[in-house]
Amino acid sequence: MDAARRGWGVEHRFEYQGRPGRVVFGAGRRAELGAEAERLGLRRVLVVTTPGRADLAAETAATLGDRLAGLHPHAVMHVPSDVAAHAVATARELGADGCVAVGGGSAVGLGKIVARDTGIPLLAVPTTYSGSEATPIWGMTTDGVKRTGHDPRVLPVTVVYDPELTLSMPVRLTAESGLNALAHAAETLYAPDVSPVTSLVAAGAARSLVTGLPKVLADPASVDARAEVMQGAWLAGWCLASATMSLHHKLCHTLGGTFDLPHAPTHANVLAHVLAFNLPAAPAADAALREALGTDDVPARVHALVAELGAARSLADLGLPADGVERVVELATADPYANPRPVTPEGVRAILAAAFTGASPVPHS
Ligand code: NAD
Numbered sequence: 001m002d003a004a005r006r007g008w009g010v011e012h013r014f015e016y017q018g019r020p021g022r023v024v025f026g027a028g029r030r031a032e033l034g035a036e037a038e039r040l041g042l043r044r045v046l047v048v049t050t051p052g053r054a055d056l057a058a059e060t061a062a063t064l065g066d067r068l069a070g071l072h073p074h075a076v077m078h079v080p081s082d083v084a085a086h087a088v089a090t091a092r093e094l095g096a097d098g099c100v101a102v103g104g105g106s107a108v109g110l111g112k113i114v115a116r117d118t119g120i121p122l123l124a125v126p127t128t129y130s131g132s133e134a135t136p137i138w139g140m141t142t143d144g145v146k147r148t149g150h151d152p153r154v155l156p157v158t159v160v161y162d163p164e165l166t167l168s169m170p171v172r173l174t175a176e177s178g179l180n181a182l183a184h185a186a187e188t189l190y191a192p193d194v195s196p197v198t199s200l201v202a203a204g205a206a207r208s209l210v211t212g213l214p215k216v217l218a219d220p221a222s223v224d225a226r227a228e229v230m231q232g233a234w235l236a237g238w239c240l241a242s243a244t245m246s247l248h249h250k251l252c253h254t255l256g257g258t259f260d261l262p263h264a265p266t267h268a269n270v271l272a273h274v275l276a277f278n279l280p281a282a283p284a285a286d287a288a289l290r291e292a293l294g295t296d297d298v299p300a301r302v303h304a305l306v307a308e309l310g311a312a313r314s315l316a317d318l319g320l321p322a323d324g325v326e327r328v329v330e331l332a333t334a335d336p337y338a339n340p341r342p343v344t345p346e347g348v349r350a351i352l353a354a355a356f357t358g359a360s361p362v363p364h365s
Contacts, residue, residue: 014195019136019241022158023234027223030125030162033100034063040121040157042098044069046091048110049103050076053127056165057102060125069094075103075110077263078256081142084113091118098123101156104177105130105263112138112154124156127165129177129209129229130264131184131237134159146257155241161234163226171220175309178213178229179268181236182206182302183248186275189285191243192338198243199288201235206292208232210305217309248274250337251351254328259320265312269358272303273351276361281341299361314358325352 024032037045045067049057054073061068072090076083091099091114099118101111102125109132115122116138124133136155139148166174185205188198212228219225251270255261276299279286286298295301305311312318320328329348336343347364354362 015193016195016197017242019152019155020157021134021155023161024158025161025227025231025234027162027164027227030060030160030165031063033060033123033125033160034065034067036123036158036160037064037067037098037100040098040123042121043067044094044096045098045100045123046070046072046087046094046096046114047100047102048072048075048087048114049101049107053103053107056127056168057107060102060165061100064100069096075101075107077106078141078146079106079109079113079139081140084110084117084140087114088117091120096120100125101133102127104128105132108132108156109139111156113140116151116154119153121157122154123158123160125160125162125165126230126233128169128173128264129166129181129233129236131181131233131240134234134237135241137241159234161230163223163230166226166230167221167223171217172310173264174216174220174229175213175306175311176264176268178209178216178233179271179302179306179309179311180264181233182209183252183267183271184236184240184245185209185232186271186285186289187245187248188239188243189288190246190278190282190340193244198239201242202239203288203292205232205235205239206289209236210293210301213305213309244338246337246339247278247332247343247348250332250343251328251348254331255315255320258327258331259324261315261318261320265318266315268306268311269313269315269318270351270355272299272306272361273355275299275302276354277347277351277364278340280363280365285340299363303361315352315356317358320356322356325349325356328352 047061185202188202209232215225
């Protein structure tokens, strides 16, 4: 497709694949988890979470009543295969007929492997904006190498979004997780498989995230502001499941996989620089983002947001060694994802040079 026509509902030839899934959204609605399990006819539910969310997961799990088979607070970021095997064995030992993941992408990631390997349905109660709960994508790490795959069994059958669960997120985690979500929406707008539906959802996601995040910064205890961001995160997760991601995601996967940089802060840091590179080649996506973000300069606005919200300022701060830049250039250009403009070593080097120091995005014509 001509890049100039990508995005913003102007496609005249496209394919769109819908996915099943029930969403229950609203403050306090975690109390309905038991009713949702009942709706699905579940009798023995295993709840998985990360150690840091154990108390919150226990409180949420209590709504399952005697349907609760066990609480497994052992999820770890990027789903190490031994951690996954332990959870799958626990589900089998308990005779679980359903799994609930309470937490961020790490908890949901573990629940996905339980669902994949046991065939039981997964429900999710997200506490960050990772969007994993909206996708049929699993990930698992063996001997330091993360593999991912698509499997319809790992898509949660029900997601309960309760913005009250995000009140405990520190502002910095909120910002980085929210900007991670914005990256899903932004790359959807210039995806090779963009459709009128994905464009509309992506623009809505971007708008909710960019208007909601400063409100959270101003009043972290505002459930309304948290709800606005969470709604954006749901839509952005939907985008991640519905469109092919491009250079930004490739760079972040490389930085996370090869240098173990943290997931959401890396996304937050790199996004403005990739948009400066890609948007000149994707004018329809640029127009959609300008309107959604209320700005004439999308990369500059995203870069300013990173600073205003107190997210990580540079890849150097996140732990990328200076001599790692060339390795990322090699990896990102060797096997690039689909992208609206050719991924050249010079282009990637310029993106990384700016992201490494936290400099302003470099305009690329
Ligand atoms: P995470 O789940 O590891 O959470 C980050 C940290 O925040 C953890 O220490 C956690 O305990 C804490 N936390 C979570 N919720 C909190 C809350 N409400 N208040 C305070 N602290 C809270 O990180 P994440 O960014 O949510 O997820 C990252 C993982 O998800 C990565 O492994 C990534 O690859 C994966 N992911 C997968 C998909 C997919 O579609 N498969 C999509 C996005 C992310």
